[in-house]
Amino acid sequence: MLDPQTVKQWKRFRSIKRGYWSAIVLLVLLGISMIAELLVNNRALIVSYEGKWHFPTYAGVIPGSVFGLDYDYETNYRDLQQKFKEESEGNWVLMPLVPYNAFENDLRTDKFPPYPPSLESKHYLGTDSTGRDIVARLLYGFRIAMGFALVLLVCSYAAGILVGCAMGYWGGIFDLLFQRLIEIWNTVPFLYVIMIVASVVVPSFWTLVTVMVIFGWTTMTWNMRTSTYKEKAREYVNAARALGAGNSRVIGIHILPNTISVIVTFIPFSIASGVASLTALDYLGFGLPPPTPSWGELLSQGTDHLESGWIVISVLVAIVSVLLMVTYIGEAIREAFDPKKFTYYE
Amino acid sequence: MSQQKTLFRSLLLFVAFGYVTGCSNPDNPDDSGYVDLPPIQVREGDGLPLELPPDLVWVTNDEDPEFASPDAIRGGMFRTWMLSFPLTLRLVGPDSNGAFAGVMRANQFGPISYHPQTGRPIPVLATHWAFGLDGRSIFYRINPKAKWSDGFPVTADDFVFSVQFHRSEQIVGPWYNNYYTERIRDVRKYDSHIYGIQGADAKPPEEMHANYAIGPRPKHFHKMSDRWVEEYNWKPDPTTGPYHVGKVVKGKYVDLVRTENWWGDDLRYMRNRFNPQTIRYRVIRDQNTAWQHFLKGEIDTFSLTIPEYWHDKAQHEVFRDGYVAKYWFYNQLPQPSTGISLNTADPLLSDINIRLGIAHSINLQRVIDTILRGDYERLETFNLGFGEYDNTSIQPRKFDIKKANEYFEAAGFDKRDSSGIRIRTNEDGSVRRLSFRVTYGRPLHTPRLVVIQEEAKKTGLELQLQLLDSAASFKQMREKKHQLAWMGWASSGIAPTYWEFFHSVNANVTQSNNLTNHANPAMDELIMQYRHSGDRRERVALAHLLEQMVHDAAVVIPRTKVPFTREAAWRWVELPEWRGTRHSNALFNSQAPSQMYSGGGLFWINEEKKKEVLNAKKEGRRLDEIVVIDETYRN
Numbered sequence: 001m002l003d004p005q006t007v008k009q010w011k012r013f014r015s016i017k018r019g020y021w022s023a024i025v026l027l028v029l030l031g032i033s034m035i036a037e038l039l040v041n042n043r044a045l046i047v048s049y050e051g052k053w054h055f056p057t058y059a060g061v062i063p064g065s066v067f068g069l070d071y072d073y074e075t076n077y078r079d080l081q082q083k084f085k086e087e088s089e090g091n092w093v094l095m096p097l098v099p100y101n102a103f104e105n106d107l108r109t110d111k112f113p114p115y116p117p118s119l120e121s122k123h124y125l126g127t128d129s130t131g132r133d134i135v136a137r138l139l140y141g142f143r144i145a146m147g148f149a150l151v152l153l154v155c156s157y158a159a160g161i162l163v164g165c166a167m168g169y170w171g172g173i174f175d176l177l178f179q180r181l182i183e184i185w186n187t188v189p190f191l192y193v194i195m196i197v198a199s200v201v202v203p204s205f206w207t208l209v210t211v212m213v214i215f216g217w218t219t220m221t222w223n224m225r226t227s228t229y230k231e232k233a234r235e236y237v238n239a240a241r242a243l244g245a246g247n248s249r250v251i252g253i254h255i256l257p258n259t260i261s262v263i264v265t266f267i268p269f270s271i272a273s274g275v276a277s278l279t280a281l282d283y284l285g286f287g288l289p290p291p292t293p294s295w296g297e298l299l300s301q302g303t304d305h306l307e308s309g310w311i312v313i314s315v316l317v318a319i320v321s322v323l324l325m326v327t328y329i330g331e332a333i334r335e336a337f338d339p340k341k342f343t344y345y346e
Numbered sequence: 347m348s349q350q351k352t353l354f355r356s357l358l359l360f361v362a363f364g365y366v367t368g369c370s371n372p373d374n375p376d377d378s379g380y381v382d383l384p385p386i387q388v389r390e391g392d393g394l395p396l397e398l399p400p401d402l403v404w405v406t407n408d409e410d411p412e413f414a415s416p417d418a419i420r421g422g423m424f425r426t427w428m429l430s431f432p433l434t435l436r437l438v439g440p441d442s443n444g445a446f447a448g449v450m451r452a453n454q455f456g457p458i459s460y461h462p463q464t465g466r467p468i469p470v471l472a473t474h475w476a477f478g479l480d481g482r483s484i485f486y487r488i489n490p491k492a493k494w495s496d497g498f499p500v501t502a503d504d505f506v507f508s509v510q511f512h513r514s515e516q517i518v519g520p521w522y523n524n525y526y527t528e529r530i531r532d533v534r535k536y537d538s539h540i541y542g543i544q545g546a547d548a549k550p551p552e553e554m555h556a557n558y559a560i561g562p563r564p565k566h567f568h569k570m571s572d573r574w575v576e577e578y579n580w581k582p583d584p585t586t587g588p589y590h591v592g593k594v595v596k597g598k599y600v601d602l603v604r605t606e607n608w609w610g611d612d613l614r615y616m617r618n619r620f621n622p623q624t625i626r627y628r629v630i631r632d633q634n635t636a637w638q639h640f641l642k643g644e645i646d647t648f649s650l651t652i653p654e655y656w657h658d659k660a661q662h663e664v665f666r667d668g669y670v671a672k673y674w675f676y677n678q679l680p681q682p683s684t685g686i687s688l689n690t691a692d693p694l695l696s697d698i699n700i701r702l703g704i705a706h707s708i709n710l711q712r713v714i715d716t717i718l719r720g721d722y723e724r725l726e727t728f729n730l731g732f733g734e735y736d737n738t739s740i741q742p743r744k745f746d747i748k749k750a751n752e753y754f755e756a757a758g759f760d761k762r763d764s765s766g767i768r769i770r771t772n773e774d775g776s777v778r779r780l781s782f783r784v785t786y787g788r789p790l791h792t793p794r795l796v797v798i799q800e801e802a803k804k805t806g807l808e809l810q811l812q813l814l815d816s817a818a819s820f821k822q823m824r825e826k827k828h829q830l831a832w833m834g835w836a837s838s839g840i841a842p843t844y845w846e847f848f849h850s851v852n853a854n855v856t857q858s859n860n861l862t863n864h865a866n867p868a869m870d871e872l873i874m875q876y877r878h879s880g881d882r883r884e885r886v887a888l889a890h891l892l893e894q895m896v897h898d899a900a901v902v903i904p905r906t907k908v909p910f911t912r913e914a915a916w917r918w919v920e921l922p923e924w925r926g927t928r929h930s931n932a933l934f935n936s937q938a939p940s941q942m943y944s945g946g947g948l949f950w951i952n953e954e955k956k957k958e959v960l961n962a963k964k965e966g967r968r969l970d971e972i973v974v975i976d977e978t979y980r981n
Contacts, residue, residue, distance in 0.1 A: 060764025071747070073804035074766050105797050107716040112657065129654070130717060130793040199815035290792045290811050291799070304634060307658055 019332020022325035100133035149274030164224025268330030402476035414618035415922030422951030452937035453587030462927035462945030481548035504562035548880035621950035668969030684834035703753035709801035729842030768806035787819030862901035918956035
C-alpha cells in the first residue's frame, strides 16, 4: 500500500489542474514519440502483396524488387501505394498517418522547398528548406530531446546526490574540500568546452551527455548537502545509528527517502533545462551532427527563412508548449510536496 | 588617500616619460632597433644583368577597348558591409589574411594588370615592359606620374624594397619570405624609373606577369625593426590605387577615401572608374541582419548568388516596387575547384572500383535541380575556366545506380545488410560495411549533403556527415585524416595548377594540398614538364593530358560551378550599358581586381536618382521592376 503521505501528495498534485493535465499531455506525447515509427514514417505499416502480408516498419530494408519493382534499394511505399491503387489487382499498402520520415527529402521538380503546409501532400506542417517533413522532424526531435534530458538527469543526479549526501553526512574537512572543488569546477565555462569539443570531433549523443554531466552534476550537490545536514541531525538518524546501522544503511535507507521531496521537485526543471540546452546547442551548431532531427536545427532554419513562417511557428509553438508544460508540472509537484502542508512540528 | 594620489601621479609621470623617450628613439639610431634591410641576395645561376640590356623590345598596350562608361558620375558614398572588423590594417604579418585585407591589397596597384575583356596585359604603374632573353625576367618602365597616396613618387627603389621587405624576418610572414626567395630570384634598379625582375622558372611571356609582376612597397614609409608588426598594426600603407584608408572607427566601420587628384585618373584603362568618393565598410556580424539593413536602404548592394536569396528573399516589396534592381550576369572566370576528394590512403578508397562506384552514387544533379534550383551547373573537370587550357572533352561521371552497383560488386561488395547498406565479407571472416565519412566545414552545405546522403543509400553506400568548424575541417584534410573531403579550392591565374594537388611529393605527407594522396610516377613526370615549360602550346597539351589523368584516376568528384554573379542594388547605383565584362567577378565591385583581371569599379552613384527613389518610396509610388539577366558571356 502507498504511504498515506504519498497519497496526500498525489491528491494535492491532481487538484492542481494545470500541472496535472500538463503531465498527462506530456506523457501521452512521450508515449506517441516512443511509437513514432508507427505514426510518422515513410515505411508502410502493412503491405499486402500477392496475398502475402509484409510489416516493414521495424524490419530491415525491403528492396523494391520484393514488390515487383525494378530497383534493389529500399521500396518507396508512397509510390507503391499509388501504383497498387492504379493497378487495382487486390494488392494494397497501409501507410502511417504522416507518410514521411525525418530524414527523407521530398523534393519536387516543379517547386522548391521549403513547401508550405498542405493536406494533399500530407505535409501537415509543411517542410523545411530541404524538403523534410516538419511533423516528422518535430516528433523524432522531441524523442531525442526528451531522451537526452532524461539520460542527462539520471546521470547528473546520480553523481550530484552521491557527492551531496556524502558532503552533508560526513561534513568537516571532506565537506569543506568538496565545496571549494565544486566552486572552482563551476567557474569552468561549460559552453566554451562544448564549442571546443564540437570543433574537434563530431559530438555524438553520448559525448554531449558526458560533457554536460561532467559540468552539470554540481547543481544538485548543494541541495542534497543541506537536506542531508538537516536530516542527519534528526532523531531517527540517531536512533538508527544507535541500533548499529552503518553509514551506507543510514544514508540509503533513512536519509535518502526523506530527502526525496527535494529531488522530485527539481526533476521537471532539470528536464526543461536539458531540453533547452540541447536545443540551444543545436541552434548554435554545436549539438548533434546533421541530419539528426533536432528542434534547435529547425529553429535556426526557421530564423533563416522567416519568409517561410510555418517552420519557425511550428518549432516555436512546440518548444514553448513543451517547456511550459514541464514548468507547470514542476510547479504542481513543488506545491504538492510543500512541507508546510504536511509537516507537523510537535 | 593622499599616498594613493602620489603613487598615481608618479605612475602617470613614468608613463609620460616612457612615452617621450619612446618617441625620441627614432632620432637615435644606435638603440632604436631600426635596421636597414640587407641588399638582395642572388643565388648562383640566378641574377639580372648589371646593365640594362640594350636590345630589349619595349611593349605597351594602348589599343584594347576601354570598358568603363563615360557617363559615370563621380562622388557619393558607397555603403557596403563586412562580417567582422579586421584584426590589423597591415598587408602582411600575423592576422593579415582576413577578408578586409583583400580590399586593402586591391588598392596596391602593380606594374601591370590584365584587360578584363581581351585578357591581355595593360599598363598600370608601368608604361612599358620588355622580356629578358633568359625567359624568366621582365623589365618595367615606371610611369613618371605615378605617386603614392601620401604624395611621394613611385620609383624603382620601391620595387627593390618590396623584395627586401617581403624577404625580411621582421614582417613575420613565412609565406611571403618563401615566395619572395624561392619564386622571385632577383630584382634590380637600372634607373629611378626602370627596374627588372627575375623569377624562378621560365613561363610563356603572357603568363609571366601573373607570377612575377610584384607590386611596390613604400620605402619611405616603412622603418623596419623587430617591433614592425606592432608598430604598423593600425598604420595603413599609402596606396598606389584610387583609394586609401580614411576614417577608421574600430569595431564599427572603415572608410576608404578616394585619393585627391589620383595620378591614374587619366590612364586609358582607369578613367571613368572608381567613382564613389567614399566607400564605407560597416561591420554587420550576421548575413541575415545585413540583409535587413539592405532592405532598409542602409547598404547599397547585396549579393544574390545563393539561390535562396535570388528566388525567395528577393521577392520583397522593395524589388516588386522597383526601388531595388536584380542582376544576373554570366561571366567567364576560372571556376573554384569544388569537389569531393577521395583519400586513396584509405584501404577501401585505394580500390578504383570503389572510387568509381562512389562517383556514380553521388547525385549532384538532384542537388542542382532541387536545392540549388537549377541555377548552378555541374562542374565537368577539376580545373575549369582557363580558356584553351580546359579539357572540354571530359564528361563528369553521373549518378547511375546500375554502374555504381557494378563497380561496388566488382570490389566485392555484393550483399546488403538489413539497413540496405552494402557489405563485404573479407577473407578473415570480418564484415566490412560500405560506409564513409564526409568531412566538410560549411553549415550552408548541409542541405546539399543531406540529399546526396539519401540518394547514395540507393546504391547501398552509406555516407556519414561530419560537419566541423571550417578551420578544423581544413586542418583534418591537410593532415589527411579524412575519407571523403567535401571542399573547394579558389582558382585564379591564367593556367591551372597540378603540382600541389596531384604530385606524389605532396602525397601521404601532412600539411600539403594533395588531399587525395594520389601518387602516379607517370603523372609526376608530366606535372614537372608542365611546370617548367615556357611554351604555351606544349603547356596546353600537357594540361589536357593531366586533366584526363585526374579524371581517369577518379580521385576527385567535381561538384558544381557558378558561372555567373547575381546581385541586388538600389536603383541609384548605376552601371554602364554593358553592365560588366567577360571577367567581372561582381558587378558592384568597388575595387579594381576581378581575380587577376582589372575589371572592377565600373558603377557609380547617382545622387539625384537617389532622391527620386527615396521620394517615390516615401510616397508609396511604384517604379518599373528591374530584373536583368545578361547572358552575353554565357558559355
